[in-house]
Amino acid sequence: MAIEEFQFTESLEKQLSDLVQSDSAELIEELLENHSSGELARAISLLDEEERIKLIQLINSESAAELVEQLPTVQAVQLLEEAEPGQAAAIVDELPSDLQADLLSDLDSNDAEAILRLMLPNEAESARQLQQYDESVAGGLMVTELLRYPDHWTVAEVVHDLQTGSDEYRDYQIQYTYVCGQEEQLLGVLRLRDLLLGDRSRVLRDIMIPNPVSVSDTLSLAELHGFFQQHHYLGVPVTNEVGKLVGVVQRSDVDQAWIEQQDRSFLKRQGIVSGEEIRAMSLWQRASGRLSWLSLNIVLNLLAATIISRFESTLSAVIALTAFLPIISDMSGCSGNQSVAVSIRELMLGLVRPSDVFRVWMKELSVGVLNGSAVGLLLGTIAYLWKGNLALAIVIGSALTLNTIVAVSIGGIIPLILRKFGRDPAVASGPLLTTVTDMCGFFLVLSLASNFIEYLV
Template sequence: MKTQTLEQILPDIKKTLQTNHASEFQLVIDEFQPYDLARIHNLLSDIEQNQLLELLNDEQLADMMQEMDYPLQIEILAKLSKDRTTVIINLMDNDDLAILLEELSPEQKDALIRGMSAEESRFIRNMMKYPPETAGRIMTNRYVWIPQHYTVTEVVQKLKTYVSITETINYLYVVDDDKQLIGVVSFRGLILAEPDAAIVDIMHTRVHAVPVDADQEEVARIIQQYDFVAIPVVEQDNKLVGIITVDDILDVVIQEADEDFRKMNATSGKTIDFNTKATVAAYRRLPWLILLLFIGLISGSIISQFEETLAQVVALAFFMPMIAGMTGNTGTQSLAVIVRGLTTKQMDKSLVYRLLARELKVGVIIGVVCGILISLIAYFWQGNLYLGLVVGISLIATLIVGTMAGTIIPLVLSRLKVDPAVASGPLITTINDILSLVIYFGIATLFLSYI
């Protein structure tokens, strides 16, 4: 049977909402995922949205809210009774709840946390102590840990009790009496083991864990390198305090990529989307652009220094935008490669040297090919061999310089513990504009008597 799209099934959903029959409504949405419910909610009118909230059970509502952005979450919580709000907050995953609480005022935050169960409240308060974008802020306490003295049969019995509230059971973490992490058992290993086998005999003692203060990008890198679906989080004494699951890491990867993209385009670190007001969007973009405006004035002063050269050979002005544009483009390309490499790899000295050597070769190859091409164009257009040589040599030199600038600047920033993405595309382009004009007019001045 062909699967219906949400748009096709929406009329049936609206019909069941109007009849207000909970059992009929549950039959319609029985196989929907939380993301689907969130999309359905957004397609409904205000009245229908309220009806939807009434007919969803608590688990469905909590799951649906976790697929929504902060403003919608707050809007929905405002429609719920105090008692139901407490239930929903307790059902939400810790990491998603921490993100929601981060956006609230201290009074609202305390009010919601006080309504949670004692254990969940204690865990959330502890999570909120860790800095944003660290392992401690994206971990969850909904995992299965096993005392070291358990047998396989005892583990299975515990799983039956806790499986409904855990985020994943792919890995079971073994702890000692002080709750220090000493081993891990895969679900597959548990199934294949004998029922009376001791858990310490089948566990793996070499466990990859991350400290609570580890940067979320480092956590993502480890999960990607080892193909984990979850990773344990420990405090300094190796005490197990939580786990991070791969679905949360996917959110981190998207978030970090979005941040890098905005930085590389010289926009604010804050999100600018389709709903952002024009004044807010302009405010977030202006600081970088004003800085680049003043840096760009240097380009004008450089041109003024070579007025005599430009006046004698007006044809040089024709190739000036092309020289500057090509240099900026090649610098931005190298920047994108380096920022991506710094995000996915640990850069050691040998790798940096290989990278610099490769980008230098890339710059030479691109420069020579483009330089020869533009030399021929300049020669046939003006019938002046020396003009062709000036433009060609300038382009070769500026493309090499532009490529190396786009490579070296982010590497230096990374070495200084500064986010390399701040070497944004517009910044690299502006710097390369200045360098290209100096090189271009410098070479042209040297050949001035020939052209």
């Protein structure tokens, strides 16, 4: 039966489900080859758990590895968790070293160890070494599949090795060949054309480009992103603290990791605390992850409500204040979020550090005074034109001005303080800022109104 016979079914997921149910391994592999990663990710997410397990059992480990490479990390991890350890190990063996480490790190520790024990020894050792790195540094992003040769080798020896090891090297992402000393320190780099077109009798140390650009294995993702923005390299060698060549980090991998980090940060700001969720995950995983955020927000909102409750008499006397409370809270929150966004971005780019709190605060303070005065004057004017009460205009305008100054000050320094204490600024900055701006805004409006109550009623 040819794959074309399935082209008129309702959808790709239906085609895939039908093929899984009919044990059509060859047709499944053909189907997987002819669709994009986005289409496959959606189709697999709509299969039930039994079908996903059977899918992995039907296709060979090489095809399964190609599939895993195309899927979002959370979905790839889910497939490995559902597979038998032996099958999972065979799949992981076929993956690039950086992806091996990433997926194994995301798995339950017992599942990961079971897979590592069944992997090929050299692959398992490489994966264990890469797992020691954080996934957001060069060591966690690099691949260890590279071509390195001693500096005393001749071109002829290298060419012979390339020919005899062609099966192993075929899947390597090769742009350069690296030359190392006796202790595997990076000494130089060779272009493949210099090897293939050069004099076969020459020694590598005589034709290599010495002192090549390299990056430390502890360099952060933000710094790597900045590096590739400044240099047009496809990849760069990675060295450890003693100068030993440990891998190569590819521009494409850095770009992908950067995008994924932005996506996770966005989800965390929206209350998806794990930073990654798909609807194929279990109901409990999804609900519990969201509920922790919602529960926190209930507590924070109750704190703001206590401020209002203390000024019930003022609100009862000046009903017009209720129309301005949410405006002041929201406007100040917007200003604060602008400061949070700038601070998080500068932290990611390495432009500021937690020790720069005072400098950042002074910068934000000046912006807060200027913008706060502008929006305070505008809202105060609106209040006067609406109610014709100058005292009300002064209370509303002053409250918004002061709360904006507070919001941008706190929004600028909260991410730095959180980073200093090892917390994720993207997760905690939002609720902290919202709580403070709400409480402070309500307090400023109602306390000022209480002091000017005789002019407001």
